[in-house]
Amino acid sequence: MLKEKSVLIVDDEIGVRQALKRGIHRQFNREENRVSINEASNGKEAIALANSFLPDLIIMDMRMPIMDGLKACSILRNDSKFSATKIIMLTCEISEESAGLLAGADDYIIKPFDIKTLLIRVENGLFKQRAVDTTADIESDGVLTKNLFVECWLDYEIARARRFQHSLSLLMIKIETIDRKASFLSKDREVTALLKRRKSDLLIKWGENTFAILLIETSADDAILLAKRISWLAKKSPNLAQPSLGIANLEGSLTNDLIINAEHSLAASICTGKIVLNRLVVNL
Secondary structure: OOOOOEEEEOOOOOHHHHHHHHHHHHHHHOEEEEEEEEEEEHHHHHHHHHHHOOOOOEEEOOOOOOOOOHHHHHHHHHHHOOOOEEEEEOOOOOOHHHHHOOOOHHHHHHHHOOOHHEEEHHHHHHOOOOOOOOOOOOHHHHOEEHHHHHHHHHHHHHHHHHHOOOOEEEEEEEOOOOOOOHHHHHHHHHHHHOOOOOOOOOOEEOOOOOOHHHHOOOHHHHHHHHHHHHHHHHHHHHEEEEOOEEEEEEEOOOOOOOHHHHHHHHHHHHOOOOEEOEEEEEOO
C-alpha cells in the first residue's frame, strides 16, 4: 500500500482553497492515490504548518497579506528538510513567473486557473516523480549523468515546455580548476557548489571539466543573467579558471535540438571568451 501523500494549500481567498480541495479530493482520494490536505491563509501560517507535518506538495498563492508566497517559498527552500517538497505557485500575472521560480518554486499556474490543468501538475508532483536513486547514472551530490539526462529527462521537459508554452534553456559550462593537486572529486564538488541554484534546475556532468544545467521555465534573458553570475563567482574563486558558457533556448533556437545548439554555443564561447546564446555572442 502506498503512503498517503500530503498537500498544503496556501491562499488568502477561502473560495480558492475550497475549489482546490474539492478538485483534489475528487481526483485522487480513491484506490491507491490517497491525499490529505491542509490549509493556510498566508505564508507565515504555511511555514508553521509545513514544519509540523512536512508536506509532499505545496500550492501557494504569490500575493497574500502578512507574508507573501515569494518570501515563504524562499524560506522553505533555504531549509534542507523541504528539499523534496514540490512547490507550485499561483499568480495573477505571467510577468511574476520568473520571481516565483527564482524563489525556488518548481512550477506555477496563472489565476484564474483551469482546474484540470492544475490537477495534472499536482499528479506529476505527487505520483510521477522520477526515481533518482544512488545508481551508476547519478554522480555525487545528486548530479545527473549525461546518459540519464538524455534518456529520461530531456524529451519530457521539452514536451512539457511546448505543451504549456514555457521557456526552456540549456546552459553548458566548461570550467577548470587551477589547483592541479586537488582530486577529481574535490574539483567537481567545488564546481557543483558554484553551479547549484534552484531546486527545479537539473545539473548534469557532461564530460571532463564540463557541466550542463537544464533551466526549466527560464527565458533566454534569465539564462544569460545566470551565466553572468557564474562567470562573476568563478572570478572571485582563487581555485577556478574563467569558464566558457554556451546557452541554447527552445524559443530562440536555430534548431529544435537543444543539445546540438548548446554544444555549438559552448564551442563558440571557448573560441571567443564570451557568453554565447544560440551561437551569437552576448555583450557583457
